[in-house]
Amino acid sequence: MLTSRRLVKAVLPLTLPGSLVLVSGRVFAADENEESESPLLTDELSLYSTPHTRVPHVKPEVGSMEQSVASLRKSAEPYTAWIQEKSSYALDKAEEYYKTIEPVIDASVQTVGDTYEFLLNPPSKFYPSIGAVGFSAILGLYLAKGGRVKRLLFPTGLMTLSASVFYPQQAASLAKEAKNQMFSLGSQTRVFMEDVWKRISPGKEN
Numbered sequence: 225m226l227t228s229r230r231l232v233k234a235v236l237p238l239t240l241p242g243s244l245v246l247v248s249g250r251v252f253a254a255d256e257n258e259e260s261e262s263p264l265l266t267d268e269l270s271l272y273s274t275p276h277t278r279v280p281h282v283k284p285e286v287g288s289m290e291q292s293v294a295s296l297r298k299s300a301e302p303y304t305a306w307i308q309e310k311s312s313y314a315l316d317k318a319e320e321y322y323k324t325i326e327p328v329i330d331a332s333v334q335t336v337g338d339t340y341e342f343l344l345n346p347p348s349k350f351y352p353s354i355g356a357v358g359f360s361a362i363l364g365l366y367l368a369k370g371g372r373v374k375r376l377l378f379p380t381g382l383m384t385l386s387a388s389v390f391y392p393q394q395a396a397s398l399a400k401e402a403k404n405q406m407f408s409l410g411s412q413t414r415v416f417m418e419d420v421w422k423r424i425s426p427g428k429e430n
Contacts, residue, residue, distance in 0.1 A: 310424050317423075321416045328405050353390035360386040 364379030388395035 313423050314420060317416060317420055321412065324412055325409060328409060331401075331405070349390070353387070356390065357383050357386040 360382035361379040364382040365375065368374035368376075368378035384395070384399075
């Protein structure tokens, strides 16, 4: 018995540190697994939690200036709507009128282009005829004494007469075309102005 007790006492100090090392190693491994599986967040601690504060929304008070501007805008709404309506109507009519007289403008541009081409390559008797027409204009200015109407009518009439003598066909076609264009332009302008005046005048509305 004594020998066995002595043997236990001798072996126990030698085996105890190794067993402690094994136990401590197992505990350390268990702690690492637990930390990796369920990490602890700082937001879960009551020490780091921040309270959610709600700021009450306060509506700004409306001042006297804002009230006066709002009332003025409300009172001016019918007039602004009327002005917008009439302006839109006038623009539409102007566009329609332009589309109507666009052929006349194109014809005038074509006439100017043809005249320019004619002046670049004039016929042989063109310059003598121009001299005769110019002399007729000077003679008309000399004969037109005593009024502005005569100064306008006499030279124009004599120039037209001289041009018709040298170029009868061109003068007739030009006079006919000018007459048609002036009549069409005058009638379209009159209709357009009457229609716009009826629409814009407040007293004539139903």
